[in-house]
Amino acid sequence: MEKVFxxxxxxxxxxxxxxxxxxxxADTAVVVLSNxxxxxxxxxxxxxxxxxxxxxxxxxIRELVxxxxxxxxxxxxxxxxxxxxxxxxxxxxxxxxxxxxSIDEAFVDLTGVDSCLGLxxxxxxxxxxxxxxxxxxxxxxxxxxxxLAKLANHAAKKWSKAEGVVDLTDxxxxxxxxxxxxxxxxxxxxxxxxxxxxxxxxxxxxDLADAPTKHIRSQFSVVVERTVSELNGDSCLRLEEVxxxxxxxxxxxxxxxxxxxxxxxxxxxxxxVHRACEKLRSQKSNAMQLTVFLRTSPFxxxxxxxxxxxxxxxxxxxxxxxxxxxxxxxxxxxxxxxKEGYRYAKSGVMLTDFYDEGIRQQQLFADELxxxxxxxxxxxxxxxxxxxxxxxxxxxxxGTRQNWSMKRDLLSPAYTTCxxxxxxx
DNA sequence: TCTGGGGTCCTAGGACCC
DNA sequence: TCTGGGGTCCTAGGACCC
Numbered sequence: 001m002e003k004v005f006x007x008x009x010x011x012x013x014x015x016x017x018x019x020x021x022x023x024x025x026a027d028t029a030v031v032v033l034s035n036x037x038x039x040x041x042x043x044x045x046x047x048x049x050x051x052x053x054x055x056x057x058x059x060x061i062r063e064l065v066x067x068x069x070x071x072x073x074x075x076x077x078x079x080x081x082x083x084x085x086x087x088x089x090x091x092x093x094x095x096x097x098x099x100x101x102s103i104d105e106a107f108v109d110l111t112g113v114d115s116c117l118g119l120x121x122x123x124x125x126x127x128x129x130x131x132x133x134x135x136x137x138x139x140x141x142x143x144x145x146x147x148l149a150k151l152a153n154h155a156a157k158k159w160s161k162a163e164g165v166v167d168l169t170d171x172x173x174x175x176x177x178x179x180x181x182x183x184x185x186x187x188x189x190x191x192x193x194x195x196x197x198x199x200x201x202x203x204x205x206x207d208l209a210d211a212p213t214k215h216i217r218s219q220f221s222v223v224v225e226r227t228v229s230e231l232n233g234d235s236c237l238r239l240e241e242v243x244x245x246x247x248x249x250x251x252x253x254x255x256x257x258x259x260x261x262x263x264x265x266x267x268x269x270x271x272x273v274h275r276a277c278e279k280l281r282s283q284k285s286n287a288m289q290l291t292v293f294l295r296t297s298p299f300x301x302x303x304x305x306x307x308x309x310x311x312x313x314x315x316x317x318x319x320x321x322x323x324x325x326x327x328x329x330x331x332x333x334x335x336x337x338x339k340e341g342y343r344y345a346k347s348g349v350m351l352t353d354f355y356d357e358g359i360r361q362q363q364l365f366a367d368e369l370x371x372x373x374x375x376x377x378x379x380x381x382x383x384x385x386x387x388x389x390x391x392x393x394x395x396x397x398x399g400t401r402q403n404w405s406m407k408r409d410l411l412s413p414a415y416t417t418c419x420x421x422x423x424x425x
Numbered sequence: 426t427c428t429g430g431g432g433t434c435c436t437a438g439g440a441c442c443c
Numbered sequence: 444t445c446t447g448g449g450g451t452c453c454t455a456g457g458a459c460c461c
Contacts, residue, residue, distance in 0.1 A: 033429090034428090034429035034430075035429050035430065036427090036428090036429070037427085038427075038428055038429055039428060039429060041429070041430095041461095055428090055429090056428090057427070057428040058427075058428085059426080059427040059428080060427090060428085062427090075429085101460095101461085102460080102461050103461075104461080105461085187459095187460080188458095188459065188460080189459085190458060190459050190460080191458095191459095192457085192458060192459085193458075193459085221434085221435055221436070221458085222434095222435075223434070223435070223458085223459080246431095246432075246433095247432090247433080248431090248432075248433090249431085249432090250430075250431055250432075251430090251431085252429095252430065252431080253429085253430080254428085254429065254430090297428085298428090299427095299428055345428095346429095348430090406429095407427095
């Protein structure tokens with residue numbers, strides 16, 4: 001049977017979440033900022049109409065914000081994650097199988113649906129249900145491959161005439177739409193590849209769909225080759241219903257103010273280790289390898305302020321998910337790359353080389369003393385932090401004041417969850 | 426002054442082995 | 444004197460995504 005996918009994508013998701021609890025802002029331009037209130041990461045339709053671009057640094061639009069009374073929010077991920085899970089749960093009730101692709105979008109398998117109900121009607125049903133139950137507006141794109149469903153969704157958002165649903169199962173409609181869209185709008189085609197495609201006189205999505213596969217393969221990786229097949233309605237990407245366990249876990253942040261002292265950096269790195277290990281345990285993995293990295297600001301003037309960035313990796317004797325094992329290693333690694341005299345802007349840690357809990361390779365010369373691994377203790381720590389506040393219990397290494405922590409001056413309240421942010425002290 | 430964070434996949438090239 | 448070549452594993456880096 002011919003495959004049919006739908007892509008359901010929330011409109012202006014973060015901005016919509018903020019607006020939902022502030023009816024007074026219904027017609028106001030709203031933007032949501034990245035961590036440290038650095039860049040714009042979401043815009044309401046009114047903010048888009050003012051010409052505010054995605055990813056623009058907040059300080060560059062200050063004037064515009066004041067002039068038009070734009071309301072800005074620090075990102076409140078606890079709120080967005082909670083709203084997201086409500087949307088996804090609703091979607092699961094409406095469709096046989098879904099793949100949660102990101103916090104605000106999901107693929108749905110609609111294969112066979114058109115025999116009982118028109119695809120467009122089904123799309124409309126999804127829209128109204130999610131809007132009525134959750135209060136979030138979504139758009140739906142329907143097509144025989146994921147890449148085309150993405151394009152259909154793009155069209156549903158762009159053209160109000162579509163009323164939020166575009167059915168692109170028809171080949172003629174596919175070609176008509178692709179001819180109108182620049183190749184850069186295709187899923188998987190980023191700025192670098194767009195530039196090279198343009199040099200090959202490939203400008204629209206249709207140009208790419210019609211490009212000879214052999215030629216594309218000789219210039220790019222198999223990823224681009226697959227994209228061409230997908231644009232031609234040949235589905236190469238399956239619906240991935242169960243999320244795979246992560247293969248690496250990163251915890252990193254930019255600092256609200258530059259860090260110059262090793263003791264502060266040790267605290268920050270310890271905090272990242274703490275968070276990364278929490279994530280590691282939540283997916284029931286153990287890790288062998290830890291990387292610590294740090295850097296000064298890449299945006300400052302190199303003449304007055306030299307740039308320095310470095311990283312160091314190390315391994316445990318065997319896999320663990322005990323925070324203390326990694327705290328110990330992190331400190332050793334940090335001392336390898338720490339250099340006095342720089343103003344550090346960002347640092348972080350990365351866990352890699354994962355093993356499932358309970359699977360442990362026997363090492364000939366390693367004894368139990370090499371690791372502090374204590375699953376029972378860590379389970380208790382996680383449980384207390386989940387039930388009470390996020391930082392009820394922690395290891396003293398990460399510091400109690402955290403005067404380097406991030407700036408979130410414009411944070412909305414915890415409308416739906418018991419905690420929303422680490423309070424800045 | 427102020428510029429996010431967290432992931433995945435693919436490829437090229439080096440190391441190593443037989 | 445003659446100094447191969449193929450396979451595999453690992454890693455760093457590039458490119459993409461939201």
